[in-house]
Amino acid sequence: MRLLAITVLFHPDQDAFLNIGRYLSDVDCLIIWDNTPSKDRQYDIISSLQNIYKEKDIAKIQIMGTGRNEGLSFAYNRAVKYAQDNGYTHLMTMDQDSQWEDFKKFKTFAEKYWQKNGLAILGPEIQIGTTVKSNVNHLPIKKNVRTVINSGAIIPIQIFEKIGLYSERFFVYAVDNEICYRCNRANIQVAYILYSGYLIQKFGNPSKFIFRKKEYECKNYSPASLFGIVRNMTLLSRVYPEESLDIIQYVKDICIKHWIKVIIIGEKKKFSKIIAILLGYIIGLTTHKSTDSKYSKA
DSSP states (O other): OOEEEEEEESSOOHHHHHHHTTTGGGSSEEEEEEOSOGGGOOOOHHHHHHTTSOHHHHTTEEEEOOSSOOHHHHHHHHHHHHHHHHTOOEEEEEETTOEEESHHHHHHHHHHHHHHHOSEEEEEEEEESSSOOOOOOOOOEEEEOSOOOSTTEEEEHHHHHHHBSOOTTSOSTTHHHHHHHHHHHTTOEEEEEEEEEEEEEOOSSOEEEEETTEEEEEOOOOHHHHHHHHHHHHHHHHHOGGGHHHHHHHIIIIIIIIHHHHHHHHOSSHHHHHHHHHHHHHHHHHSOSSOOOSSBOO
């Protein structure tokens, strides 16, 4: 396996550069794609890397970007093309704030899995939180699922040759769901690997508060993020009707009922966030029913 990784930066803090070190030594090449608009950058990637890593590690890093925020799917598609042009066999997509724990163990088991079972998108066990826990001493096992999240997922390049690249209609949110649903249709397995390394992941900018003696967690997504999540997930329920029951249940129960309740009780910008959720739902129901991408073969 020749593994290419890509991490997409957007207004990164120092931790984003430190997180790279949790997997850099075990990939063959890393693309750092900078989505922060040029006019807003207050950091230098090369200097940030030189303060942390040795020259031999920095040598395997390629820095790319257009000076604009192109979203995730655009960046991922450029990484796939780079992999195809340079002989890499697998792509791992990473969020800037994700922390790998024992990536080498995950990679080793993944390679054995592909050798035995063929093509599959494989993702790690996800821990929600900010602190590293001791890994459980169990034999690695897999769990078949409908989707895995972008961060930490490894995809054989052959899969893209079978089903097409990422749909660029999905700018950030639901990019992972969409390509996994396409794999499901093509009978390509999607699986989490459990007890064999894991990823510490943060969704939104979470905070907790107490209301009437009950604890709630706020995701503190921006209005734009809430709009994107709800619109894209609602659209996916129409593009992939075989997945619609689970998607619509998530949109209605979590995005609309739960998030609006928590926003009203404990978040700022209440009105704009609630409008964003409702508008995302309406547009997701009424927009053109397609992945609308020259790359997608769905």
